[in-house]
Amino acid sequence: MSTKPRAYYIKTYGCQYNKADSERIAADYYARGMVEVNNWQKADEIVVNTCAVRQKAEDRVHGFLHNIDVYFKETGKPKPKIIFTGCMTHHGAEKILEMFSIVDEVLPVNEVGFNNQALRKDKNHAFVQISTGCNSFCTYCIVPYSRGRERSRSFEEIMNEVRSLADQGYTEITLVGMNVNSWGLEKVGVPLRKLLMDKDKKIDLKDLPENTSQYLKPDGLPPFVKLLKAVTALDEIKKVRFLTSNPWDFYDELIEEVGKNKKIDRYVHLPVQSGSNTVLARMNRGYTRESYLEIVRKLKDADPEITIGTDIIVGFSGETEAEFKETIDLVKQVDFKVAFVAMYSPRPGTTAWRMYEDDVPYEVKKRRWRVLDNLINQKHLDERPKVV
Ligand code: SF4
Known part of the structure:
Protein backbone atom coordinates (compact mmCIF):
# COMPACT_ATOMS: atom_id res chain seq x y z
CA MET A 1 0.00 0.00 0.00
CA SER A 2 1.48 3.33 -0.98
CA THR A 3 1.18 6.25 1.43
CA LYS A 4 0.84 9.82 0.23
CA PRO A 5 4.11 11.71 0.72
CA ARG A 6 4.02 14.58 3.17
CA ALA A 7 3.80 18.00 1.53
CA TYR A 8 5.51 21.32 2.16
CA TYR A 9 4.88 24.88 1.01
CA ILE A 10 7.40 27.74 1.15
CA LYS A 11 6.26 31.36 1.15
CA THR A 12 9.18 33.65 0.31
CA TYR A 13 9.19 37.39 0.90
CA GLY A 14 11.89 39.85 -0.05
CA CYS A 15 15.13 39.74 -1.94
CA GLN A 16 17.33 37.25 -3.79
CA TYR A 17 19.04 36.16 -0.54
CA ASN A 18 15.73 34.90 0.76
CA LYS A 19 15.00 33.22 -2.58
CA ALA A 20 18.37 31.48 -2.42
CA ASP A 21 17.70 30.40 1.19
CA SER A 22 14.29 29.04 0.17
CA GLU A 23 15.90 26.93 -2.56
CA ARG A 24 18.14 25.33 0.06
CA ILE A 25 15.24 24.78 2.45
CA ALA A 26 13.34 23.10 -0.42
CA ALA A 27 16.31 20.77 -1.02
CA ASP A 28 16.21 19.73 2.62
CA TYR A 29 12.50 18.80 2.33
CA TYR A 30 13.18 16.96 -0.92
CA ALA A 31 15.93 14.94 0.76
CA ARG A 32 13.43 13.96 3.42
CA GLY A 33 11.05 12.61 0.74
CA MET A 34 8.53 15.44 0.96
CA VAL A 35 6.85 17.03 -2.06
CA GLU A 36 6.24 20.70 -2.74
CA VAL A 37 2.66 21.91 -3.21
CA ASN A 38 1.69 25.27 -4.64
CA ASN A 39 -1.29 25.69 -2.35
CA TRP A 40 -0.57 26.24 1.34
CA GLN A 41 -3.96 24.80 2.28
CA LYS A 42 -2.71 21.37 1.20
CA ALA A 43 0.64 21.46 3.01
CA ASP A 44 1.69 19.50 6.10
CA GLU A 45 4.44 22.02 6.77
CA ILE A 46 4.55 25.70 5.80
CA VAL A 47 7.79 27.69 5.84
CA VAL A 48 7.41 31.46 5.99
CA ASN A 49 10.66 33.05 4.85
CA THR A 50 10.26 36.63 5.98
CA CYS A 51 11.61 40.05 5.01
CA ALA A 52 12.08 42.93 7.43
CA VAL A 53 13.48 45.56 5.11
CA ARG A 54 10.34 47.71 5.37
CA GLN A 55 7.26 47.79 7.57
CA LYS A 56 5.14 46.88 4.54
CA ALA A 57 7.08 43.62 4.15
CA GLU A 58 6.46 42.72 7.80
CA ASP A 59 2.78 43.62 7.41
CA ARG A 60 2.48 41.09 4.56
CA VAL A 61 3.88 38.37 6.82
CA HIS A 62 1.32 39.29 9.50
CA GLY A 63 -1.44 39.11 6.85
CA PHE A 64 -0.33 35.72 5.53
CA LEU A 65 -0.12 34.12 8.98
CA HIS A 66 -3.49 35.61 9.89
CA ASN A 67 -5.06 34.03 6.76
CA ILE A 68 -3.62 30.63 7.67
CA ASP A 69 -4.91 30.93 11.20
CA VAL A 70 -8.42 31.91 10.10
CA TYR A 71 -8.59 29.20 7.42
CA PHE A 72 -7.68 26.29 9.70
CA LYS A 73 -9.89 27.54 12.52
CA GLU A 74 -12.89 27.96 10.21
CA THR A 75 -12.50 24.64 8.40
CA GLY A 76 -11.53 22.64 11.47
CA LYS A 77 -8.79 20.95 9.43
CA PRO A 78 -5.58 20.06 11.29
CA LYS A 79 -3.18 23.00 11.23
CA PRO A 80 0.11 22.32 9.40
CA LYS A 81 3.41 22.84 11.17
CA ILE A 82 4.45 26.49 10.69
CA ILE A 83 8.17 27.27 10.50
CA PHE A 84 9.24 30.91 10.63
CA THR A 85 12.56 32.05 9.19
CA GLY A 86 14.19 34.97 7.34
CA CYS A 87 15.06 38.50 8.39
CA MET A 88 12.19 38.95 10.85
CA THR A 89 13.89 36.41 13.10
CA HIS A 90 16.04 39.32 14.34
CA HIS A 91 13.12 40.01 16.73
CA GLY A 92 14.18 36.81 18.57
CA ALA A 93 12.36 33.47 18.81
CA GLU A 94 10.59 34.34 22.04
CA LYS A 95 9.04 37.53 20.66
CA ILE A 96 8.03 35.82 17.41
CA LEU A 97 6.28 32.96 19.21
CA GLU A 98 4.52 35.59 21.32
CA MET A 99 3.51 37.67 18.24
CA PHE A 100 2.31 34.70 16.18
CA SER A 101 0.70 31.99 18.26
CA ILE A 102 0.34 29.69 15.22
CA VAL A 103 4.12 29.51 14.63
CA ASP A 104 5.60 26.20 15.80
CA GLU A 105 9.29 26.72 15.16
CA VAL A 106 11.66 29.64 14.52
CA LEU A 107 14.58 28.78 12.27
CA PRO A 108 17.39 31.38 12.64
CA VAL A 109 18.40 32.66 9.25
CA ASN A 110 22.07 31.73 9.73
CA GLU A 111 21.09 28.09 10.13
CA VAL A 112 20.06 27.95 6.48
CA GLY A 113 23.71 27.27 5.70
CA PHE A 114 24.98 28.34 2.28
CA ASN A 115 26.74 25.04 1.74
CA ASN A 116 23.47 23.11 1.80
CA GLN A 117 22.42 22.09 -1.68
CA ALA A 118 19.68 24.11 -3.37
CA LEU A 119 16.60 22.79 -5.18
CA ARG A 120 16.19 25.14 -8.14
CA LYS A 121 13.13 25.61 -10.33
CA ASP A 122 14.82 27.67 -13.04
CA LYS A 123 16.87 25.31 -15.24
CA ASN A 124 18.94 27.93 -17.06
S1 SF4 B 1 24.11 47.56 6.10
FE1 SF4 B 1 22.45 46.87 4.76
S2 SF4 B 1 22.33 48.43 3.11
FE2 SF4 B 1 24.32 48.69 4.18
S3 SF4 B 1 25.74 47.48 2.96
FE3 SF4 B 1 25.00 46.12 4.62
S4 SF4 B 1 23.23 45.05 3.72
FE4 SF4 B 1 23.68 46.79 2.38
Whole structure:
Protein backbone atom coordinates (compact mmCIF):
# COMPACT_ATOMS: atom_id res chain seq x y z
CA MET A 1 0.00 0.00 0.00
CA SER A 2 1.48 3.33 -0.98
CA THR A 3 1.18 6.25 1.43
CA LYS A 4 0.84 9.82 0.23
CA PRO A 5 4.11 11.71 0.72
CA ARG A 6 4.02 14.58 3.17
CA ALA A 7 3.80 18.00 1.53
CA TYR A 8 5.51 21.32 2.16
CA TYR A 9 4.88 24.88 1.01
CA ILE A 10 7.40 27.74 1.15
CA LYS A 11 6.26 31.36 1.15
CA THR A 12 9.18 33.65 0.31
CA TYR A 13 9.19 37.39 0.90
CA GLY A 14 11.89 39.85 -0.05
CA CYS A 15 15.13 39.74 -1.94
CA GLN A 16 17.33 37.25 -3.79
CA TYR A 17 19.04 36.16 -0.54
CA ASN A 18 15.73 34.90 0.76
CA LYS A 19 15.00 33.22 -2.58
CA ALA A 20 18.37 31.48 -2.42
CA ASP A 21 17.70 30.40 1.19
CA SER A 22 14.29 29.04 0.17
CA GLU A 23 15.90 26.93 -2.56
CA ARG A 24 18.14 25.33 0.06
CA ILE A 25 15.24 24.78 2.45
CA ALA A 26 13.34 23.10 -0.42
CA ALA A 27 16.31 20.77 -1.02
CA ASP A 28 16.21 19.73 2.62
CA TYR A 29 12.50 18.80 2.33
CA TYR A 30 13.18 16.96 -0.92
CA ALA A 31 15.93 14.94 0.76
CA ARG A 32 13.43 13.96 3.42
CA GLY A 33 11.05 12.61 0.74
CA MET A 34 8.53 15.44 0.96
CA VAL A 35 6.85 17.03 -2.06
CA GLU A 36 6.24 20.70 -2.74
CA VAL A 37 2.66 21.91 -3.21
CA ASN A 38 1.69 25.27 -4.64
CA ASN A 39 -1.29 25.69 -2.35
CA TRP A 40 -0.57 26.24 1.34
CA GLN A 41 -3.96 24.80 2.28
CA LYS A 42 -2.71 21.37 1.20
CA ALA A 43 0.64 21.46 3.01
CA ASP A 44 1.69 19.50 6.10
CA GLU A 45 4.44 22.02 6.77
CA ILE A 46 4.55 25.70 5.80
CA VAL A 47 7.79 27.69 5.84
CA VAL A 48 7.41 31.46 5.99
CA ASN A 49 10.66 33.05 4.85
CA THR A 50 10.26 36.63 5.98
CA CYS A 51 11.61 40.05 5.01
CA ALA A 52 12.08 42.93 7.43
CA VAL A 53 13.48 45.56 5.11
CA ARG A 54 10.34 47.71 5.37
CA GLN A 55 7.26 47.79 7.57
CA LYS A 56 5.14 46.88 4.54
CA ALA A 57 7.08 43.62 4.15
CA GLU A 58 6.46 42.72 7.80
CA ASP A 59 2.78 43.62 7.41
CA ARG A 60 2.48 41.09 4.56
CA VAL A 61 3.88 38.37 6.82
CA HIS A 62 1.32 39.29 9.50
CA GLY A 63 -1.44 39.11 6.85
CA PHE A 64 -0.33 35.72 5.53
CA LEU A 65 -0.12 34.12 8.98
CA HIS A 66 -3.49 35.61 9.89
CA ASN A 67 -5.06 34.03 6.76
CA ILE A 68 -3.62 30.63 7.67
CA ASP A 69 -4.91 30.93 11.20
CA VAL A 70 -8.42 31.91 10.10
CA TYR A 71 -8.59 29.20 7.42
CA PHE A 72 -7.68 26.29 9.70
CA LYS A 73 -9.89 27.54 12.52
CA GLU A 74 -12.89 27.96 10.21
CA THR A 75 -12.50 24.64 8.40
CA GLY A 76 -11.53 22.64 11.47
CA LYS A 77 -8.79 20.95 9.43
CA PRO A 78 -5.58 20.06 11.29
CA LYS A 79 -3.18 23.00 11.23
CA PRO A 80 0.11 22.32 9.40
CA LYS A 81 3.41 22.84 11.17
CA ILE A 82 4.45 26.49 10.69
CA ILE A 83 8.17 27.27 10.50
CA PHE A 84 9.24 30.91 10.63
CA THR A 85 12.56 32.05 9.19
CA GLY A 86 14.19 34.97 7.34
CA CYS A 87 15.06 38.50 8.39
CA MET A 88 12.19 38.95 10.85
CA THR A 89 13.89 36.41 13.10
CA HIS A 90 16.04 39.32 14.34
CA HIS A 91 13.12 40.01 16.73
CA GLY A 92 14.18 36.81 18.57
CA ALA A 93 12.36 33.47 18.81
CA GLU A 94 10.59 34.34 22.04
CA LYS A 95 9.04 37.53 20.66
CA ILE A 96 8.03 35.82 17.41
CA LEU A 97 6.28 32.96 19.21
CA GLU A 98 4.52 35.59 21.32
CA MET A 99 3.51 37.67 18.24
CA PHE A 100 2.31 34.70 16.18
CA SER A 101 0.70 31.99 18.26
CA ILE A 102 0.34 29.69 15.22
CA VAL A 103 4.12 29.51 14.63
CA ASP A 104 5.60 26.20 15.80
CA GLU A 105 9.29 26.72 15.16
CA VAL A 106 11.66 29.64 14.52
CA LEU A 107 14.58 28.78 12.27
CA PRO A 108 17.39 31.38 12.64
CA VAL A 109 18.40 32.66 9.25
CA ASN A 110 22.07 31.73 9.73
CA GLU A 111 21.09 28.09 10.13
CA VAL A 112 20.06 27.95 6.48
CA GLY A 113 23.71 27.27 5.70
CA PHE A 114 24.98 28.34 2.28
CA ASN A 115 26.74 25.04 1.74
CA ASN A 116 23.47 23.11 1.80
CA GLN A 117 22.42 22.09 -1.68
CA ALA A 118 19.68 24.11 -3.37
CA LEU A 119 16.60 22.79 -5.18
CA ARG A 120 16.19 25.14 -8.14
CA LYS A 121 13.13 25.61 -10.33
CA ASP A 122 14.82 27.67 -13.04
CA LYS A 123 16.87 25.31 -15.24
CA ASN A 124 18.94 27.93 -17.06
CA HIS A 125 19.80 30.56 -14.47
CA ALA A 126 21.00 29.90 -10.91
CA PHE A 127 21.76 32.06 -7.88
CA VAL A 128 24.98 31.05 -6.19
CA GLN A 129 25.53 32.52 -2.76
CA ILE A 130 29.12 33.62 -2.13
CA SER A 131 28.74 35.35 1.21
CA THR A 132 26.23 36.13 3.89
CA GLY A 133 25.79 38.89 6.48
CA CYS A 134 27.22 42.37 6.33
CA ASN A 135 29.96 44.35 8.07
CA SER A 136 28.67 47.76 7.08
CA PHE A 137 26.21 49.59 9.27
CA CYS A 138 24.05 51.73 7.02
CA THR A 139 21.89 53.41 9.63
CA TYR A 140 18.54 52.39 8.09
CA CYS A 141 19.37 48.73 7.53
CA ILE A 142 18.42 45.72 9.61
CA VAL A 143 20.68 43.22 7.79
CA PRO A 144 23.74 43.45 10.11
CA TYR A 145 21.36 42.58 12.98
CA SER A 146 19.26 39.95 11.20
CA ARG A 147 22.05 38.19 9.27
CA GLY A 148 25.05 39.03 11.40
CA ARG A 149 28.67 39.59 10.34
CA GLU A 150 29.85 38.94 6.82
CA ARG A 151 31.13 35.45 6.10
CA SER A 152 32.65 34.52 2.75
CA ARG A 153 32.13 31.08 1.33
CA SER A 154 35.35 29.42 0.16
CA PHE A 155 36.54 29.62 -3.44
CA GLU A 156 36.51 25.81 -3.72
CA GLU A 157 32.94 25.46 -2.52
CA ILE A 158 31.68 28.17 -4.85
CA MET A 159 33.50 26.72 -7.84
CA ASN A 160 32.30 23.18 -7.05
CA GLU A 161 28.74 24.43 -7.10
CA VAL A 162 29.22 26.43 -10.31
CA ARG A 163 30.91 23.46 -12.06
CA SER A 164 28.11 21.18 -10.98
CA LEU A 165 25.54 23.69 -12.32
CA ALA A 166 27.44 23.91 -15.62
CA ASP A 167 27.35 20.08 -15.85
CA GLN A 168 23.58 20.19 -15.33
CA GLY A 169 23.16 22.61 -18.25
CA TYR A 170 22.99 25.96 -16.44
CA THR A 171 24.40 28.81 -18.53
CA GLU A 172 23.66 31.89 -16.39
CA ILE A 173 24.90 32.46 -12.86
CA THR A 174 24.18 35.29 -10.44
CA LEU A 175 26.71 35.53 -7.61
CA VAL A 176 24.85 36.70 -4.52
CA GLY A 177 25.94 38.41 -1.31
CA MET A 178 25.15 41.56 0.69
CA ASN A 179 28.41 43.10 -0.49
CA VAL A 180 29.84 40.82 -3.20
CA ASN A 181 32.78 43.12 -3.91
CA SER A 182 34.25 42.46 -0.47
CA TRP A 183 34.13 38.69 -0.91
CA GLY A 184 37.29 37.11 0.53
CA LEU A 185 38.73 40.40 1.79
CA GLU A 186 40.13 40.68 5.27
CA LYS A 187 37.77 42.51 7.63
CA VAL A 188 38.63 45.44 9.91
CA GLY A 189 36.98 47.31 12.79
CA VAL A 190 35.46 44.48 14.81
CA PRO A 191 35.29 46.16 18.30
CA LEU A 192 32.93 48.85 17.06
CA ARG A 193 30.48 46.21 15.88
CA LYS A 194 29.99 44.99 19.45
CA LEU A 195 28.76 48.38 20.54
CA LEU A 196 26.40 48.56 17.61
CA MET A 197 24.92 45.16 18.35
CA ASP A 198 23.73 46.41 21.71
CA LYS A 199 20.30 47.44 20.53
CA ASP A 200 19.30 49.40 23.63
CA LYS A 201 22.41 51.55 23.74
CA LYS A 202 22.00 55.17 22.64
CA ILE A 203 24.48 55.95 19.89
CA ASP A 204 25.72 58.84 17.85
CA LEU A 205 26.99 59.09 14.28
CA LYS A 206 30.54 59.34 15.64
CA ASP A 207 30.12 55.84 17.15
CA LEU A 208 29.61 54.33 13.72
CA PRO A 209 32.39 52.65 11.75
CA GLU A 210 34.52 54.96 9.68
CA ASN A 211 32.60 56.09 6.65
CA THR A 212 34.63 54.01 4.23
CA SER A 213 35.31 50.41 3.19
CA GLN A 214 35.40 47.94 6.08
CA TYR A 215 38.01 45.77 4.34
CA LEU A 216 41.72 45.55 3.56
CA LYS A 217 42.33 45.31 -0.15
CA PRO A 218 45.37 43.21 -1.05
CA ASP A 219 48.05 44.16 -3.55
CA GLY A 220 47.21 42.76 -6.95
CA LEU A 221 43.82 41.43 -8.00
CA PRO A 222 41.10 41.52 -5.30
CA PRO A 223 39.58 38.08 -4.54
CA PHE A 224 36.20 38.91 -6.10
CA VAL A 225 37.83 39.74 -9.45
CA LYS A 226 39.67 36.39 -9.34
CA LEU A 227 36.37 34.67 -8.65
CA LEU A 228 34.69 36.41 -11.59
CA LYS A 229 37.54 35.35 -13.86
CA ALA A 230 37.28 31.73 -12.68
CA VAL A 231 33.50 31.51 -13.15
CA THR A 232 33.52 33.14 -16.57
CA ALA A 233 36.41 30.90 -17.67
CA LEU A 234 34.02 27.91 -17.75
CA ASP A 235 32.92 27.37 -21.36
CA GLU A 236 29.38 26.32 -20.40
CA ILE A 237 28.75 29.54 -18.48
CA LYS A 238 27.67 32.28 -20.88
CA LYS A 239 26.55 35.04 -18.53
CA VAL A 240 27.46 36.10 -14.99
CA ARG A 241 25.75 38.74 -12.86
CA PHE A 242 26.47 39.82 -9.31
CA LEU A 243 24.34 41.36 -6.60
CA THR A 244 24.73 43.49 -4.54
CA SER A 245 27.65 45.84 -4.96
CA ASN A 246 28.56 48.55 -2.52
CA PRO A 247 29.94 51.71 -4.11
CA TRP A 248 32.71 52.04 -1.50
CA ASP A 249 34.14 48.67 -2.57
CA PHE A 250 33.66 49.07 -6.32
CA TYR A 251 37.38 49.29 -6.99
CA ASP A 252 39.19 49.98 -10.27
CA GLU A 253 40.26 46.35 -10.83
CA LEU A 254 36.60 45.33 -10.79
CA ILE A 255 35.60 48.12 -13.18
CA GLU A 256 38.37 47.04 -15.55
CA GLU A 257 37.23 43.40 -15.43
CA VAL A 258 33.57 44.29 -16.02
CA GLY A 259 34.64 46.49 -18.92
CA LYS A 260 36.62 43.87 -20.79
CA ASN A 261 35.00 40.56 -19.77
CA LYS A 262 31.88 40.40 -21.93
CA LYS A 263 30.54 37.30 -20.17
CA ILE A 264 29.78 39.64 -17.28
CA ASP A 265 26.36 41.17 -17.81
CA ARG A 266 26.38 44.72 -19.16
CA TYR A 267 23.82 45.65 -16.49
CA VAL A 268 25.43 46.73 -13.22
CA HIS A 269 23.30 47.21 -10.12
CA LEU A 270 24.84 49.87 -7.89
CA PRO A 271 22.68 51.13 -5.01
CA VAL A 272 23.07 54.89 -4.47
CA GLN A 273 20.22 55.45 -1.94
CA SER A 274 20.52 59.26 -2.17
CA GLY A 275 22.23 61.90 -4.27
CA SER A 276 22.79 64.20 -1.30
CA ASN A 277 26.02 64.06 0.67
CA THR A 278 24.32 65.14 3.88
CA VAL A 279 21.71 62.37 3.57
CA LEU A 280 24.41 59.83 2.66
CA ALA A 281 26.30 60.85 5.80
CA ARG A 282 23.16 60.37 7.95
CA MET A 283 22.74 56.97 6.31
CA ASN A 284 26.42 56.19 7.01
CA ARG A 285 26.96 55.18 3.42
CA GLY A 286 30.67 55.01 2.69
CA TYR A 287 30.80 57.37 -0.31
CA THR A 288 29.81 60.78 -1.58
CA ARG A 289 27.76 61.74 -4.64
CA GLU A 290 31.04 62.76 -6.28
CA SER A 291 32.74 59.40 -5.67
CA TYR A 292 29.60 57.58 -6.85
CA LEU A 293 29.50 59.61 -10.07
CA GLU A 294 33.19 58.87 -10.55
CA ILE A 295 32.53 55.09 -10.47
CA VAL A 296 29.72 55.53 -12.99
CA ARG A 297 31.99 57.55 -15.25
CA LYS A 298 34.73 54.92 -15.06
CA LEU A 299 32.26 52.11 -15.80
CA LYS A 300 30.92 53.92 -18.86
CA ASP A 301 34.45 54.72 -20.00
CA ALA A 302 35.33 51.03 -19.61
CA ASP A 303 32.41 50.09 -21.88
CA PRO A 304 29.73 52.56 -23.09
CA GLU A 305 27.30 49.62 -23.40
CA ILE A 306 27.18 49.25 -19.60
CA THR A 307 23.84 50.27 -18.09
CA ILE A 308 23.32 51.07 -14.44
CA GLY A 309 20.43 50.37 -12.09
CA THR A 310 20.05 51.38 -8.47
CA ASP A 311 18.17 51.44 -5.18
CA ILE A 312 16.98 54.77 -3.74
CA ILE A 313 15.30 55.62 -0.45
CA VAL A 314 13.07 58.70 -0.44
CA GLY A 315 11.98 60.53 2.70
CA PHE A 316 14.85 59.36 4.87
CA SER A 317 14.91 61.13 8.26
CA GLY A 318 15.30 64.87 7.79
CA GLU A 319 15.41 64.76 3.98
CA THR A 320 14.72 68.31 2.82
CA GLU A 321 13.41 69.42 -0.55
CA ALA A 322 16.92 70.69 -1.42
CA GLU A 323 18.47 67.31 -0.53
CA PHE A 324 15.85 65.51 -2.62
CA LYS A 325 16.64 67.81 -5.55
CA GLU A 326 20.26 66.67 -5.33
CA THR A 327 19.01 63.10 -5.82
CA ILE A 328 17.00 64.21 -8.86
CA ASP A 329 20.10 65.86 -10.24
CA LEU A 330 22.21 62.71 -9.74
CA VAL A 331 19.50 60.53 -11.30
CA LYS A 332 19.53 62.75 -14.41
CA GLN A 333 23.31 62.63 -14.65
CA VAL A 334 23.55 58.84 -14.39
CA ASP A 335 20.45 58.05 -16.46
CA PHE A 336 19.62 54.87 -14.49
CA LYS A 337 17.69 52.33 -16.52
CA VAL A 338 15.89 50.86 -13.51
CA ALA A 339 15.53 51.79 -9.85
CA PHE A 340 14.00 50.17 -6.81
CA VAL A 341 12.63 53.25 -5.10
CA ALA A 342 11.47 52.83 -1.51
CA MET A 343 9.75 55.19 0.88
CA TYR A 344 11.71 55.21 4.13
CA SER A 345 10.21 53.39 7.09
CA PRO A 346 12.29 53.03 10.28
CA ARG A 347 13.09 49.45 11.24
CA PRO A 348 13.11 48.84 14.99
CA GLY A 349 16.61 48.00 16.22
CA THR A 350 18.45 49.88 13.48
CA THR A 351 20.74 52.83 14.16
CA ALA A 352 18.44 55.29 12.36
CA TRP A 353 15.51 54.10 14.47
CA ARG A 354 17.59 54.85 17.59
CA MET A 355 19.00 58.16 16.37
CA TYR A 356 16.52 59.99 14.15
CA GLU A 357 12.91 61.05 13.87
CA ASP A 358 10.90 59.66 10.96
CA ASP A 359 9.89 63.26 10.21
CA VAL A 360 9.10 63.35 6.48
CA PRO A 361 5.31 63.15 6.03
CA TYR A 362 3.91 60.20 4.09
CA GLU A 363 2.43 62.45 1.33
CA VAL A 364 5.88 63.99 0.76
CA LYS A 365 7.52 60.54 0.58
CA LYS A 366 4.84 59.41 -1.88
CA ARG A 367 5.33 62.47 -4.09
CA ARG A 368 9.11 62.01 -4.12
CA TRP A 369 8.64 58.32 -4.88
CA ARG A 370 6.44 59.22 -7.88
CA VAL A 371 8.91 61.79 -9.18
CA LEU A 372 11.76 59.24 -9.22
CA ASP A 373 9.62 56.40 -10.53
CA ASN A 374 8.55 58.59 -13.48
CA LEU A 375 12.07 59.83 -14.06
CA ILE A 376 13.60 56.35 -14.12
CA ASN A 377 11.25 53.39 -14.39
CA GLN A 378 8.43 54.90 -16.47
CA LYS A 379 10.89 56.65 -18.78
CA HIS A 380 12.81 53.44 -19.48
CA LEU A 381 9.91 50.97 -19.61
CA ASP A 382 10.95 49.70 -23.06
CA GLU A 383 14.63 49.31 -22.29
CA ARG A 384 14.36 47.92 -18.78
CA PRO A 385 17.26 45.50 -18.30
CA LYS A 386 16.82 42.03 -16.85
CA VAL A 387 18.04 42.49 -13.29
CA VAL A 388 18.32 38.75 -12.51
S1 SF4 B 1 25.74 47.48 2.96
FE1 SF4 B 1 24.32 48.69 4.18
S2 SF4 B 1 22.33 48.43 3.11
FE2 SF4 B 1 23.68 46.79 2.38
S3 SF4 B 1 23.23 45.05 3.72
FE3 SF4 B 1 25.00 46.12 4.62
S4 SF4 B 1 24.11 47.56 6.10
FE4 SF4 B 1 22.45 46.87 4.76
